[in-house]
Amino acid sequence: MPVALERASGETLTDQLVASLRDAVHRGLLPTDTRLPSTRTLADELSVSRTVVAAAYARLVDEGYLEGRHGSGTYVRTLNEAARHGSAAPQPSEPVPSPTTADIARFTFRTGVTAPDAAPEGWGRALREVARTTPPNRYLDAQGEPPLRAAIAAYLARSRGLTAEPESIVVTSGATQSLDLIMRTLVSSGDKVACEEPGHPGVRALLACHGLTAVALPVDNDGARPQDLPRGRGRPRLAHVTPSHQFPLGVRMTIGRRLDLVAWAREEDAFIIEDDYDSEYRFDGPPLPTLTGLDPERVLYLGTLSKTLTPAIRCGYLVAPRDMARRITRLKDLCDGPLSWPVQQTLLHLIESGRLERHVRRTRQRYAAARAALRGALAPVQDAVTLTGIEAGLHVVLCPRAGLSAERIAERARANGVSVTTLADFYTGPDKPDGLLLGYAGMSEVELVEAAEVLVRTISDLDED
Amino acid sequence: MPVALERASGETLTDQLVASLRDAVHRGLLPTDTRLPSTRTLADELSVSRTVVAAAYARLVDEGYLEGRHGSGTYVRTLNEAARHGSAAPQPSEPVPSPTTADIARFTFRTGVTAPDAAPEGWGRALREVARTTPPNRYLDAQGEPPLRAAIAAYLARSRGLTAEPESIVVTSGATQSLDLIMRTLVSSGDKVACEEPGHPGVRALLACHGLTAVALPVDNDGARPQDLPRGRGRPRLAHVTPSHQFPLGVRMTIGRRLDLVAWAREEDAFIIEDDYDSEYRFDGPPLPTLTGLDPERVLYLGTLSKTLTPAIRCGYLVAPRDMARRITRLKDLCDGPLSWPVQQTLLHLIESGRLERHVRRTRQRYAAARAALRGALAPVQDAVTLTGIEAGLHVVLCPRAGLSAERIAERARANGVSVTTLADFYTGPDKPDGLLLGYAGMSEVELVEAAEVLVRTISDLDED
Numbered sequence: 001m002p003v004a005l006e007r008a009s010g011e012t013l014t015d016q017l018v019a020s021l022r023d024a025v026h027r028g029l030l031p032t033d034t035r036l037p038s039t040r041t042l043a044d045e046l047s048v049s050r051t052v053v054a055a056a057y058a059r060l061v062d063e064g065y066l067e068g069r070h071g072s073g074t075y076v077r078t079l080n081e082a083a084r085h086g087s088a089a090p091q092p093s094e095p096v097p098s099p100t101t102a103d104i105a106r107f108t109f110r111t112g113v114t115a116p117d118a119a120p121e122g123w124g125r126a127l128r129e130v131a132r133t134t135p136p137n138r139y140l141d142a143q144g145e146p147p148l149r150a151a152i153a154a155y156l157a158r159s160r161g162l163t164a165e166p167e168s169i170v171v172t173s174g175a176t177q178s179l180d181l182i183m184r185t186l187v188s189s190g191d192k193v194a195c196e197e198p199g200h201p202g203v204r205a206l207l208a209c210h211g212l213t214a215v216a217l218p219v220d221n222d223g224a225r226p227q228d229l230p231r232g233r234g235r236p237r238l239a240h241v242t243p244s245h246q247f248p249l250g251v252r253m254t255i256g257r258r259l260d261l262v263a264w265a266r267e268e269d270a271f272i273i274e275d276d277y278d279s280e281y282r283f284d285g286p287p288l289p290t291l292t293g294l295d296p297e298r299v300l301y302l303g304t305l306s307k308t309l310t311p312a313i314r315c316g317y318l319v320a321p322r323d324m325a326r327r328i329t330r331l332k333d334l335c336d337g338p339l340s341w342p343v344q345q346t347l348l349h350l351i352e353s354g355r356l357e358r359h360v361r362r363t364r365q366r367y368a369a370a371r372a373a374l375r376g377a378l379a380p381v382q383d384a385v386t387l388t389g390i391e392a393g394l395h396v397v398l399c400p401r402a403g404l405s406a407e408r409i410a411e412r413a414r415a416n417g418v419s420v421t422t423l424a425d426f427y428t429g430p431d432k433p434d435g436l437l438l439g440y441a442g443m444s445e446v447e448l449v450e451a452a453e454v455l456v457r458t459i460s461d462l463d464e465d
Numbered sequence: 466m467p468v469a470l471e472r473a474s475g476e477t478l479t480d481q482l483v484a485s486l487r488d489a490v491h492r493g494l495l496p497t498d499t500r501l502p503s504t505r506t507l508a509d510e511l512s513v514s515r516t517v518v519a520a521a522y523a524r525l526v527d528e529g530y531l532e533g534r535h536g537s538g539t540y541v542r543t544l545n546e547a548a549r550h551g552s553a554a555p556q557p558s559e560p561v562p563s564p565t566t567a568d569i570a571r572f573t574f575r576t577g578v579t580a581p582d583a584a585p586e587g588w589g590r591a592l593r594e595v596a597r598t599t600p601p602n603r604y605l606d607a608q609g610e611p612p613l614r615a616a617i618a619a620y621l622a623r624s625r626g627l628t629a630e631p632e633s634i635v636v637t638s639g640a641t642q643s644l645d646l647i648m649r650t651l652v653s654s655g656d657k658v659a660c661e662e663p664g665h666p667g668v669r670a671l672l673a674c675h676g677l678t679a680v681a682l683p684v685d686n687d688g689a690r691p692q693d694l695p696r697g698r699g700r701p702r703l704a705h706v707t708p709s710h711q712f713p714l715g716v717r718m719t720i721g722r723r724l725d726l727v728a729w730a731r732e733e734d735a736f737i738i739e740d741d742y743d744s745e746y747r748f749d750g751p752p753l754p755t756l757t758g759l760d761p762e763r764v765l766y767l768g769t770l771s772k773t774l775t776p777a778i779r780c781g782y783l784v785a786p787r788d789m790a791r792r793i794t795r796l797k798d799l800c801d802g803p804l805s806w807p808v809q810q811t812l813l814h815l816i817e818s819g820r821l822e823r824h825v826r827r828t829r830q831r832y833a834a835a836r837a838a839l840r841g842a843l844a845p846v847q848d849a850v851t852l853t854g855i856e857a858g859l860h861v862v863l864c865p866r867a868g869l870s871a872e873r874i875a876e877r878a879r880a881n882g883v884s885v886t887t888l889a890d891f892y893t894g895p896d897k898p899d900g901l902l903l904g905y906a907g908m909s910e911v912e913l914v915e916a917a918e919v920l921v922r923t924i925s926d927l928d929e930d
Contacts (some may be wrong), residue, residue, distance in 0.1 A: 019791070124596040128805065131592035136586040136777040137907060140579055173638075173801055180800040184674075189654070206799050209649075312601040312806035326484070331788065334671050335645040336638055336801075340808045341777035345527045442602060 001037065004047055012046050017056040025065050025076055034076045036066065068105075105419035107451035111248070111439035112311060113397045115363060120309045122355030130345040140337040142333035143325070144171025144317070148344050151351040152317050154305075159357070160279065162290045162301065164319045169326050171339050173302045174316040175277055179203065179240070181328050182300060183210050184317065184335075186271055187237050194239035196224050198426035200247050203240055216429060219246055223253025235268045242290050246278035248426045248437050250389010250397055258291050265298040271309075272299045278307045280360045282392040283368050297321050305347065307394060307441075308360050316344055323366035332387060358454060373445050374438070377452030381459045397423060399434065400459070407435040409459055416455045466502065470511055475822040478513050484859070490530050490541055500615060500648045501531065516674040531568070569797045571787045572885035572916035576713070576904035577776060580828060585774045587820030588811075595810040605806060607798035608790070609636025613809050617768075617782050624822070625744065626772035627755045627766065629784045635793050636804050640742055640769045644668065644705070646793050647765060648675050649782065649800075651736060652702050659704035661689050663711050663891035668705055684711055688718025691726040700733045708756050709744035713891045713902050715854015715862055722819040723756050737764045743772045745825045747857040747886065748833045762786050772859060772906075773825050774921040782807055832859060838910050839903070842917030862888060864899065865924070870897040874924055883919045 003020040024030045037045065039053040046053070057074050058065040068078045108226055144148065149166035156162040172178045187193060189211030195203050197216035207214050213237045218225050224241045241261070243253035253261075265272050274291040292301040296319075304316035320328060338344070350356040370389060378387065384404055390396045400406055404424050413420055423435035440448055468485040471476055487493045502510065504518040511518070522539050524530040532542045608614065614631035621627040637643045652658060653724055660668050662681035672679050678699045683690050689706045706726070708718035718726075730737050739756040748777030755764040761784070769781035785793060803809070815821040836855060843852065855861045865871055871887050878885055888900035905913055 013793075019788075021747070110603070116602045119599040123600065127596035128593055131589040131596065135588065135775045137579045137775045138575070139776045173805070176799070177801045202799065209796065209799055240923045310600050310602045311604045311802075314802055314805040323484075326480075330480075331674065332675055334641070334667065335775075336642045337779055340638070340779040340805055341775075342811070343805045343808065 001045065003046060004050065013052045013120050014059070015044075016050055017052060018049075018059050021056065021060055022065060022388040030076050033073075036076070038073065042373045054280050054313040061202070078127060090376070093108075104415035105414060107443065107447055107454070108419040108438065109395075109421070109436075109438040109451065110419070110442045111437060112306075113311045113439065113442035114307060115366060115395075116169060116442055116444070120350070120356075121359035121362060121421070122350055122353060123309070126346045126349035126353070126355070127342075130342050130347050132206075133345070135341050139340045142330075142336070143163065143329040144169065144337045144338060145344050145348070148348045148351075149234045149317075152346055155351050155356070156301075156303070158320070158436055159360075160276070160287065160290050160365075162293055162319070164296070164301070165322070167322050168296075168319050168325045168326050169317055170316070170320065170332065171317050171344060172332070173339055174306055174311070175275060175302045176202065176206070177336075178302045178318040179273065179275075181332055182273060182320075183207070183212065183238075185232075185324065185328050185331055187212060191238075192236040194236040196241060196246065197429060198248055198423065199242075199424065204428065214428070217241070218254065219249055219251065221251055223251050225255050226257060226264045229261075229268075231268055236270060237273050239265070240273045240275060241291070242275045242277060244276055244287055245389070245392040246396065247275075247277065247283070247393075248423060250393060250395070251392075252392070253291070255288075258294060260296060262291070262295045266295070267424060270298075274300060275302045276348065277302070277304055278393045280308050281364055281367055281394060283371065284365070284391045287392075292319060300324070308356065309350075313343065314331050315339060315347055355436070357410060367441060369441050370400075370443075370445055370448055371396070373449055374440050374452055377449045378456060380456050381463070384459050384463045395437055395439040398438055398455075404434075404459070404462060406436050409455070410436060412462060413455055413458045416454050416458055418451050418458075466510065466905075467505060468511060470513065471703050478517045479520045479524070482513075482517060483524050486521065486525055486761050488529060489769060495541050497541050500537075501539045502543070503538065506729055511689050517883075534740075557826060570879060571882035572908065572912055572919070573884040573903075574860075574886070574903040574905065574916065575772075575907045576886070576902060578904065578907035579772060579775045580675070581860075581909070585815070585821075586824035586827060587815055587818060588774070591811045591814035591818070591820070592807075594814050594890050598810070600806050600831055601895055605803045605923060606794075607801070607803045608794040609634065609803060610806075610809050610813070613813045613816075614782075616813055619766070620816050620821070621766075621784070622695055624825075625752065625755050626901060627740070627758055629761070630787070631762075633784050633787050633790045634782055634791050635785070635797065636780070636782050636809060636903070638779040639771055639776070640767045641671070642801075643668065643767045643781055643783040644671060644738065644740075646797055648672070648677065648703075650789065650793050650796055652677060655683070656703075657701040659694055659701040662894060663713055663888065664705075664707075666891065669893065679893070682706070684714055684716065686716055688722050689726065690715050691722060691729045694726075694729050694733075696729070697732055697767070701735060702739065703736050703811070704730070705725065705738045706739060706756070707740045707742060709741055709752055710747070710854070710858040710904070712740075712742065712858075712889060713854075713860065713862065714861070715856075715858060717753060718756070718776060721752075723759060727756070727760045727763055728839070731760070735763075738767060739764050740767045742767070743858045745773050746832055746859060748827055748836065749856045752857075763866065765789070773821065774815075775830070781805060816927055832906060835905050835908075835910055835913055836861070838914055843921060844916045845921050846928070849928045860902055860904040863901040863903055863920075865901075869927060871901050872926060874920075875901060877927060878923045879918055881919050881923055883923075885920070 003017060006015050039057060041052045043053045045049040061068060065077060067165040104219060144164060145166045148171060149169045151164050152169055153164050156164055192208050192213045192215045194215045194217040196399050197217050198219065205328050210264045215230065217239060218228050223243060223246055243258060245252065259343050261272060276290065279287045290301060301319040305313060373389060385400055388397045389398060400409060410420050412424050423437055424432040443451060468482060469480050470603055480513040485771045504515045504522060508515040508518045522531060526533060530542060531539050533539050541768050611631060613636060614634045617634055618629050621629055657678045657680045658672050659680045660685050669679050680695065682704060683693050688708060708723060710717065726737060741755065744752045755766060759766040767783035770778060840852060851864045851868055853864060867873060875885050875887050886902040888902055889897040908916060
């Protein structure tokens with residue numbers, strides 16, 4: 001294989017492998033239909049772990065360079081000539097193949113996706129409405145258009161019982177940008193930031209990119225544990241939590257813990273980020289009031305439309321104390337500007353017409369049905385595995401009983417055509433509890449049941465071994 | 466006046482004044498229809514410069530708190546109850562008044578705006594087209610959708626003779642975000658970055674916010690002067706230039722200077738950013754080839770749709786060497802994600818249908834006519850002032866002859882109802898040549914002529930003094 005990896009390089013091994021393979025395809029060293037070595041073979045050859053090779057293959061499949069052919073391995077796809085000979089003039093009539101949803105696995109339990117087959121309620125109508133208006137000819141307020149901020153404030157009051165003035169709201173491209181802006185405003189390189197363990201790898205990656213040090217905030221069945229947060233000189237300046245539905249464990253932070261967390265922030269002069277990424281989807285009753293409501297001066301609230309609409313539309317918002325919202329806006333103005341006007345207007349139409357909330361209710365029913373179907377389909381292995389975090393959100397955690405390894409279930413399931421993520425990927429410390437993460441929003445109910453049946457067979461087989 | 470300013474504070478005096486006045490309005494200390502003191506009176510009272518007060522008033526007018534009433538001063542506008550009592554529950558049916566285009570001046574020669582009265586050609590149709598498609602249900606490629614990148618590559622080849630592979634293009638929310646991503650990727654706090662003197666204050670503000678040190682790159686009639694760039698240990702790592710139409714002077718960088726600049730970058734292992742913000746609007750022939758074309762490994766290209774469509778849509782792109790484009794994409798994925806899918810799709814429709822280029826041709830004619838009208842209207846004072854930088858772009862520089870002060874022209878013009886910017890605002894050093902910046906894109910031809918006639922009267926009056 002025409003691959004050279006450098007351990008001393010700043011790039012990860014996976015990134016290097018992806019780049020090498022991509023270049024090899026472009027340079028014609030790996031012609032169309034070449035069968036790639038198995039992940040095990042290539043991993044041995046390069047003396048890297050199989051995870052590195054599997055991740056690189058998966059990314060190149062996503063990018064449209066490789067494809068998995070069922071039961072026979074991974075192959076180089078046909079690229080067009082312009083893409084192959086990188087230096088040729090671009091050929092707009094034959095664009096580079098877009099990333100496809102093709103995957104080596106037949107079914108993937110993905111997190112971070114929404115229902116695949118339906119536009120959000122009223123989406124087309126709202127866009128057509130926007131199409132009728134001439135866009136403004138000038139730079140707009142980086143904080144977001146005042147009517148949209150007023151509509152979001154009213155939406156938060158109705159749906160989350162959170163009172164926020166429009167002046168405290170900043171419209172962003174999503175929770176990711178909100179987090180980035182907050183970090184750039186509130187902390188500086190070298191500072192410590194607490195984040196949940198287990199937690200979202202994207203949050204830690206963003207911390208690292210700002211030169212911030214992550215402090216692990218352990219999570220148990222009552223949510224994040226503020227009692228474990230350092231105090232005094234070595235304390236974190238900021239803590240990122242997901243109290244409504246912890247990502248990935250799915251637990252809810254108890255009110256006692258919430259009060260303790262806010263007390264910690266007050267006593268230590270620190271701030272808290274409440275990432276309320278999927279609170280719209282709670283199936284056992286209304287969501288708990290926000291952490292932000294307990295102390296709006298200490299807690300910043302992140303909302304996103306990525307779970308209710310789709311992550312492709314890129315819109316979200318943050319709520320912060322007014323002076324902080326002003327500083328964040330000033331930064332956003334310098335480094336990005338306001339969210340695109342047509343996106344802001346579409347969102348305003350969706351909220352004001354009541355269609356956003358109708359869409360949330362409709363999809364809540366849909367996801368509740370999906371969750372029930374998944375639970376039903378997994379019933380045959382209920383002695384071997386436990387489902388947790390199922391009361392809310394768009395994913396559940398499957399914990400195998402002692403003696404059954406999540407890693408092995410994932411490996412075998414993948415061989416059987418179903419891709420699942422292990423919980424271990426969300427831990428950074430050495431102590432990695434066993435479990436699988438099943439994101440269920442992205443499949444139809446039929447696919448979901450079929451995928452669950454593969455899991456059941458896989459688990460049963462392993463259970464009998 | 467209920468205002469307290471603190472000179473030691475990290476906030477600028479203007480920001481503090483804006484915040485104080487805004488709060489005073491909210492707290493009812495400045496009721497509706499209160500006439501504010503004149504800028505001179507308040508400036509004296511607070512011992513600050515009149516510019517501070519004028520800037521604060523202008524911002525509050527934009528935000529909808531104040532309004533200028535013709536010939537009688539600046540007044541507090543009627544706000545709704547929710548906005549006045551900041552803590553009350555938001556009332557979505559009566560949103561906070563949106564920023565209006567009302568201004569204390571009757572006419573403003575603004576830069577950074579586009580033609581006010583027309584949607585971009587095909588805009589509504591493209592949006593309606595997008596409204597028909599179900600948005601994807603997943604996170605998309607942060608680099609931009611491959612078909613859009615291919616379309617941009619083809620557009621660049623046609624319109625700028627620039628050959629770029631889609632893999633080298635990153636779709637962003639505009640030149641501002643492109644700059645921010647490049648700075649975060651290529652330089653780190655403490656590094657030096659060269660930027661044009663005079664130049665765009667936003668670029669310098671962004672540098673400061675990254676802890677970068679600005680090195681002045683002087684500009685003369687042949688464009689930026691690479692011969693003045695430091696070499697060796699103290700050299701800048703990056704230089705930001707606007708070679709097609711220098712902002713704000715409007716000059717074009719000669720080919721000799723371009724070759725010298727690229728040679729400097731090669732010899733000093735530095736990079737150049739070519740900010741091609743308005744090259745579509747060149748009236749005396751086709752635009753010069755790009756600087757990027759001279760060395761695509763050393764020069765990064767920034768393109769924007771803010772001048773051709775409108776700044777409100779927020780879309781642009783950068784072209785960088787492939788490995789750099791990859792690093793920038795990875796950062797964008799961590800801190801923001803891709804540009805909103807409906808915006809990407811709309812842009813794709815506009816480019817592929819040929820409507821973007823048709824719109825550019827149409828607006829080029831419009832702006833050429835505006836420019837001719839402006840030049841004609843200013844002809845009566847041609848002995849007192851010179852117009853430069855008029856061959857391209859959407860603004861011209863008016864230089865008064867010796868003895869006439871641009872500052873005084875601006876002050877008097879404002880009193881006569883016309884707001885213009887002085888060139889001095891774009892210089893950071895002590896040496897500030899005299900001149901006025903007239904952005905002419907945002908007015909109709911009738912308004913433009915009327916505003917120019919006010920300028921002519923103002924200049925003639927001063928000339929006779």
